[in-house]
Amino acid sequence: MKYLSLFTLFTLSSLAFSAPSTLATRETEKKATDRLLFKASMKEFQAARKAKNPSSLDWSSDGCSKSPDHPGFNFLPSCQRHDFGYRNYKDQKRFSKKNKNKIDKNFRDDLYNSCKKEDSKHDAKSCKEIADIYYWAVSHFATKKREMLEGMDSGLEKRDEGDIFDDEDDEGDILGDEDGELEKRDEGEILDDEDEIEGSDDELEKRDEGEILDDEDDGDDELEKRNEGEILDADDDDDDDESDGEDDE
Numbered sequence: 001m002k003y004l005s006l007f008t009l010f011t012l013s014s015l016a017f018s019a020p021s022t023l024a025t026r027e028t029e030k031k032a033t034d035r036l037l038f039k040a041s042m043k044e045f046q047a048a049r050k051a052k053n054p055s056s057l058d059w060s061s062d063g064c065s066k067s068p069d070h071p072g073f074n075f076l077p078s079c080q081r082h083d084f085g086y087r088n089y090k091d092q093k094r095f096s097k098k099n100k101n102k103i104d105k106n107f108r109d110d111l112y113n114s115c116k117k118e119d120s121k122h123d124a125k126s127c128k129e130i131a132d133i134y135y136w137a138v139s140h141f142a143t144k145k146r147e148m149l150e151g152m153d154s155g156l157e158k159r160d161e162g163d164i165f166d167d168e169d170d171e172g173d174i175l176g177d178e179d180g181e182l183e184k185r186d187e188g189e190i191l192d193d194e195d196e197i198e199g200s201d202d203e204l205e206k207r208d209e210g211e212i213l214d215d216e217d218d219g220d221d222e223l224e225k226r227n228e229g230e231i232l233d234a235d236d237d238d239d240d241d242e243s244d245g246e247d248d249e
Contacts, residue, residue, distance in 0.1 A: 029056055033088045037081065038106060042113065045081055058087040067134060073118070073127045075134060078110035082138065101139070108135040 027035070032054050036045050052059050061083035063069045069076040085103035089095040111134060115127035 030092055033057060037085045042077055042110060046077060049080065058091055060087065067137065071130050073130065074114060075111060078107060078114060081110060082107040104135065104139045107138060111135065
């Protein structure tokens with residue numbers, strides 16, 4: 001009976017120790033992220049970060065980015081957890097505006113908690129003032145930066161489209177100019193041809209008129225000469241008749 005009691009106690013103890021491990025293995029990446037981000041103390045989070053547990057999560061961090069990690073106060077742990085929230089929420093496709101604000105406010109709470117460790121009230125107050133600046137920077141600048149980058153991409157896209165349209169317009173203008181030039185040239189050639197034809201017609205008409213006039217002049221001259229000849233012949237005949245009459249006398 002004694003051994004049975006010991007065996008039962010040992011079995012229950014084993015189950016008790018194995019239960020947390022079983023629950024831990026069932027924890028999803030999202031649940032682990034939320035637990036370490038919003039529920040775990042900073043000490044617990046830093047221990048998990050050092051062990052990279054769970055290993056499937058993103059533990060990378062650039063500290064407080066371009067801001068000092070120690071602006072007179074140790075803000076580095078808070079910045080590391082803030083990066084943890086941003087990067088894993090993005091990896092898990094749930095980095096919405098609402099969740100971003102939630103992560104940013106948790107960052108502010110972490111900063112305030114670190115300020116509570118300051119010895120004097122004056123230092124704690126100064127710490128919170130700087131913490132507010134850090135919170136304002138991530139809550140406003142991160143959004144503005146994203147909007148600025150999106151605006152730049154949009155602006156570049158529009159400029160590229162504008163360049164394409166300008167090129168098409170230029171090409172259209174060139175083609176239009178070429179078509180217009182060809183059309184004008186064709187019209188000019190047609191007009192020149194018509195002028196040449198009209199000139200030829202005028203020349204032919206003038207030449208025909210000239211020939212007719214020449215023919216008329218030649219006819220008039222011929223008639224005049226013939227009439228003059230006949231008159232002269234008639235005068236000669238009269239003279240001959242008068243000579244014959246004188247001889248007869």
